[in-house]
Amino acid sequence: xxxxxxxxxxxxxxxxxxxxxxxxxxxxxxxxxxxxxxxxxxxxxxxxxxxxxxxxxxxxxxxxxxxxxxxxxxxxxxxxxxxxxxxxxxxxxxxxxxxxxxxxxxxxxxxxxxxxxxxxxxxxxxxxxxxxxxxxxxxxxxxxxxxxxxxxxxxxxxxxxxxxxxxxxxxxxxxxxxxxxxxxxxxxxxxxxxxxxxxxxxxxxxxxxxxxxxxxxxxxxxxxxxxxxxxxxxxxxxxxxxxxxxxxxxxxxxxxxxxxxxxxxxxxxxxxxxxxxxxxxxxxxxxxxxxxxxxxxxxx
Amino acid sequence: xxxxxxxxxxxxxxxxxxxxxxxxxxxxxxxxxxxxxxxxxxxxxxxxxxxxxxxxxxxxxxxxxxxxxxxxxxxxxxxxxxxxxxxxxxxxxxxxxxxxxxxxxxxxxxxxxxxxxxxxxxxxxxxxxxxxxxxxxxxxxxxxxxxxxxxxxxxxxxxxxxxxxxxxxxxxxxxxxxxxxxxxxxxxxxxxxxxxxxxxxxxxxxxxxxxxxxxxxxxxxxxxxxxxxxxxxxxxxxxxx
Numbered sequence: 174x175x176x177x178x179x180x181x182x183x184x185x186x187x188x189x190x191x192x193x194x195x196x197x198x199x200x201x202x203x204x205x206x207x208x209x210x211x212x213x214x215x216x217x218x219x220x221x222x223x224x225x226x227x228x229x230x231x232x233x234x235x236x237x238x239x240x241x242x243x244x245x246x247x248x249x250x251x252x253x254x255x256x257x258x259x260x261x262x263x264x265x266x267x268x269x270x271x272x273x274x275x276x277x278x279x280x281x282x283x284x285x286x287x288x289x290x291x292x293x294x295x296x297x298x299x300x301x302x303x304x305x306x307x308x309x310x311x312x313x314x315x316x317x318x319x320x321x322x323x324x325x326x327x328x329x330x331x332x333x334x335x336x337x338x339x340x341x342x343x344x345x346x347x348x349x350x351x352x353x354x355x356x357x358x359x360x361x362x363x364x365x366x367x368x369x370x371x372x373x374x375x376x377x378x379x380x381x382x383x384x385x386x387x388x389x390x391x392x393x394x395x396x397x398x399x400x401x402x403x404x405x406x407x408x409x410x411x412x413x414x415x416x417x418x419x420x421x422x423x424x425x426x427x428x429x430x431x432x433x434x435x436x437x438x439x440x441x442x443x444x445x446x447x448x449x450x451x452x453x454x455x456x457x458x459x460x461x462x463x464x465x466x467x468x469x470x471x472x473x
Numbered sequence: 474x475x476x477x478x479x480x481x482x483x484x485x486x487x488x489x490x491x492x493x494x495x496x497x498x499x500x501x502x503x504x505x506x507x508x509x510x511x512x513x514x515x516x517x518x519x520x521x522x523x524x525x526x527x528x529x530x531x532x533x534x535x536x537x538x539x540x541x542x543x544x545x546x547x548x549x550x551x552x553x554x555x556x557x558x559x560x561x562x563x564x565x566x567x568x569x570x571x572x573x574x575x576x577x578x579x580x581x582x583x584x585x586x587x588x589x590x591x592x593x594x595x596x597x598x599x600x601x602x603x604x605x606x607x608x609x610x611x612x613x614x615x616x617x618x619x620x621x622x623x624x625x626x627x628x629x630x631x632x633x634x635x636x637x638x639x640x641x642x643x644x645x646x647x648x649x650x651x652x653x654x655x656x657x658x659x660x661x662x663x664x665x666x667x668x669x670x671x672x673x674x675x676x677x678x679x680x681x682x683x684x685x686x687x688x689x690x691x692x693x694x695x696x697x698x699x700x701x702x703x704x705x706x707x708x709x710x711x712x713x714x
Binding site for chain 2: 223224248249251255257258259260261262263264271272273276277278315319
């Protein structure tokens with residue numbers, strides 16, 4: 174059974190329908206990334222799952238519970254990481270973690286959690302004295318205090334340095350490996366690509382894609398390369414008879430499978446026009462390209 | 474430790490470690506009590522300065538803790554999404570409200586121990602028979618001021634709430650019958666001051682602790698009305714995030 178089941182969910186704020194007939198599931202032991210531009214409906218959807226917000230229509234079950242009427246029961250089994258804040262500004266790190274461990278009453282060890290998120294050296298610092306990355310890690314620590322069976326993590330690596338990101342990724346992966354259903358809301362496609370077993374993409378209040386990374390990428394091979402900025406991409410597309418586009422000053426993409434024939438055509442065309450070929454990469458589309466393909470221009 | 478116990482400990486710890494809140498809840502009342510007891514500049518209606526001042530300063534302590542301190546802290550907790558995050562724990566709203574109530578009570582006990590100790594050193598010896606009335610007044614005053622503080626905290630952004638709470642504190646400190654009896658005000662100002670919860674609480678406290686007030690019955694009614702209405706308004710208007 175799925176840990177989270179969302180069926181036909183709609184959320185309306187006055188005249189605005191923020192979420193429209195959304196359905197998806199998230200399984201225990203998996204990381205499900207919820208992606209989408211600002212205003213796409215992902216936060217509203219997650220807040221309904223957390224019990225913070227009521228659905229206008231549809232049903233939501235988290236660990237078999239209805240969050241709108243059984244939030245107290247759910248809260249004992251749920252870990253939550255808000256996008257920002259959530260901690261008393263004047264409270265010290267270890268005191269805060271200890272307090273949340275007491276609130277959940279699951280026997281989690283606050284010192285161990287503090288060490289696990291990499292804040293062992295900052296236990297007596299107050300929240301307001303922490304860096305942005307340290308605040309994110311403290312927020313994650315509070316989600317761990319519940320020994321969660323389901324965890325909703327909102328932008329967990331936003332503003333976190335490289336070392337901190339590694340720590341957070343390792344913890345998120347560890348949670349899933351322990352059987353927790355992790356739902357990760359993020360703007361960072363690279364983060365989702367590294368962590369997610371499953372991806373749900375929102376756009377304008379609707380789910381426009383739902384599947385594993387492999388499923389979303391399948392059938393969408395590409396050849397990505399760098400060349401000189403003056404490369405005439407329209408001429409390239411016309412001469413090769415394929416869809417080609419410029420994605421950066423000197424970076425180009427051809428929507429085609431990386432067969433030897435296509436590669437030969439490309440390298441021949443570049444040689445004919447005396448243009449360099451650098452950083453060639455071929456294969457399945459990156460999540461970023463899948464996202465660009467599925468999400469409307471206005472949404473991005 | 475129980476959920477409620479942990480929340481109370483956290484709330485009290487935050488107040489005790491917060492210098493601005495200590496200034497408001499303890500330092501200013503102690504300074505006002507000591508200074509105006511030793512420097513005879515206030516009209517005291519023929520009483521010793523410390524006898525007149527102490528009940529009003531105790532009322533000020535109630536207002537500073539249950540309105541300003543609670544209101545500012547709760548406002549920032551709203552702004553920083555602390556209340557929202559706590560809403561995702563098994564604590565629950567009833568226990569959160571209970572914890573805040575108990576934390577206010579703990580701080581008020583601390584304030585009263587210090588202020589009554591200072592007043593005693595300055596020569597105050599109140600009529601012991603009035604303590605139960607004073608306690609009832611403190612409970613009603615706490616409800617009234619908490620209602621006002623939480624109404625502001627539940628609607629205004631953190632910084633605006635901070636300014637509003639401090640501004641209201643200053644207005645009630647000077648014009649709310651706490652340090653200077655409203656009976657000493659010009660008639661127009663007196664008619665504004667009478668219905669204020671601070672004036673009512675100060676009058677009732679003075680009457681209970683040995684300085685009879687002629688219109689104390691009206692003051693009890695005013696205080697009781699604020700104690701009922703203000704929390705209802707706060708509950709109706711409060712936004713958790």
